[in-house]
Amino acid sequence: MPSLPDVMTPDAAQLAQAAGGEGRAPLETGSPEHDLFTGLTRLGDTTLILGHRVSEWCGLAPVLEEDIALANMALDLIGQTQLWLGLAGEVEGRGRDADALAFRRDGWEFHNLLLVERPNGDFGRTLMRQFLFDAYHLPLLKALEGSTNPRIAEIAAKAGKEVAYHVERSADLVIRLGDGTDESHARMQSSLDALWGYTGEAFIGDAVDARLGEAGVMPAPESLRSDWDRTVNAVLAEATLERPASDFAHKGGKQGRHSEHLGHLLTSMQWLQRSYPDATW
Amino acid sequence: MKPAVEQVWQWLGEVPDPEIPVISLTDLGVIRDVAYEGDTLVVTVTPTYSGCPATAVINLDIENKLRDNGVTDLRLSRQLSPPWSSDWINPAAREALKDYGIAPPIDGTAADGVLAGRIARLGGAGNLVVACPRCGSNHTEKISQFGSTPCKAAYQCRDCLEPFDYFKCI
Incomplete structure (x- = not known):
């Protein structure tokens, strides 16, 4: 496989797609297969980018037990990514496996939520980001268990068991740190305020979501909001944290428009595979 | 060579879990099925956790064990559903864990x-x-x-x- 072109090449996006294509045409935009591929990359890219972010803590967390816990949670997320992106590659039918999708796409081809590419910040901010995501991730997976696509349903059933432990842990820690010392409380409130504008994107559907929802393949994003609200309100109340009033939501991640942070993350995550394609050990 | 399915189960019961070697793969409940498709022996394995790094080692250990016993026509199949449950760890293995x-x-x-x-x-x-x-x-x-x-x-x-x-x- 040839190495990917420089991003300044005018038709880089097309070249990058063709590089993994095995001569087959890309899926047609708006077709059920393209919608399914897009929906699966939204799931897999979100778990991939969050998994990578969380793994950045490995060796750096405040105490050994938390270091191990973060690494294990990252491992769950990367495992789920292999299932989602593996299936996405099968649906696309152009010879790209989970590794090819993870390591050989550029930023504009990633469809993760903006929330998960936010930098880690301090330990409290990482846990707040995790909780805000977990509170959405679990009801999402529960809904996906009822998908009309049996492959999606079985991955969701598997992942849901793991994520139930994630949300318990992140909720515990948000409560302990929020309702902790003055210092930890202030940091958790400022984390919540800083991340809040990135939470709404998960509940805003586009045309792809609408078609997937209609076909019963994936739930309409709007339908997951009330569960999330209930969990977040209960935990924030217990954590003595104040829910921000604004409903303003940054959007674009699901459509491939990202913050600068994703590019920095990808340079680190993809470096080896970009420099030494197909390297093995 | 086409050993009986019961024989294969017995061999798999001798393969230790790579992370917890006091219990076997059959104790752990990750072997979901052993069957022949024509002359091909198909062993169906379910992962414990989706990101469990032991999964690849488990597959390799299964393959090595069966090849050492003369099985040449072998395929490993992954089954996600129903998802693995810790309820499937058998009682003797629970004592061994303790x-x-x-x-x-x-x-x-x-x-x-x-x-x-x-x-x-x-x-x-x-x-x-x-x-x-x-x-x-x-x-x-x-x-x-x-x-x-x-x-x-x-x-x-x-x-x-x-x-x-x-x-x-x-």
Whole structure:
């Protein structure tokens, strides 16, 4: 496989797609297969980018037990990514496996939520980001268990068991740190305020979501909001944290428009595979 | 050579789990099926956790064991559904886990992500009691939801002070 072109090449996006294509045409935009591929990359890219972010803590967390816990949670997320992106590659039918999708796409081809590419910040901010995501991730997976696509349903059933432990842990820690010392409380409130504008994107559907929802393949994003609200309100109340009033939501991640942070993350995550394609050990 | 399915199960029962070598793959419940498709022996394996790094080693160990016993026409198949449950760890293996220093899963206590009960438990009500595998005391506390691997939580005994892993219910 040839190495990917420089991003300044005018038709880089097309070249990058063709590089993994095995001569087959890309899926047609708006077709059920393209919608399914897009929906699966939204799931897999979100778990991939969050998994990578969380793994950045490995060796750096405040105490050994938390270091191990973060690494294990990252491992769950990367495992789920292999299932989602593996299936996405099968649906696309152009010879790209989970590794090819993870390591050989550029930023504009990633469809993760903006929330998960936010930098880690301090330990409290990482846990707040995790909780805000977990509170959405679990009801999402529960809904996906009822998908009309049996492959999606079985991955969701598997992942849901793991994520139930994630949300318990992140909720515990948000409560302990929020309702902790003055210092930890202030940091958790400022984390919540800083991340809040990135939470709404998960509940805003586009045309792809609408078609997937209609076909019963994936739930309409709007339908997951009330569960999330209930969990977040209960935990924030217990954590003595104040829910921000604004409903303003940054959007674009699901459509491939990202913050600068994703590019920095990808340079680190993809470096080896970009420099030494197909390297093995 | 086409050994009987029962023989294959017996061989697989001799393959230790790569992370917890005191129990076998059949003890762990990850072998879902052994059957022939024509002349091809198909072993169906389910992963414990989707990101469990032992999965690849388990597949390799299965292949090595069967090839060492003369099986040449072999295929491993992955099955995700129904998802693996710690309920499938057999009773003898639970004792072996305890002797090895790992508290076995307490059935029926899997996380459900329902936080109302969880929040109540933070106040001390209804916490899971995990007995210390070393001294048997129930006076233990959870240190972290995740221990040395994703499938275990870290606990410590408040009586004998032993830190230990608890095999989480999933």
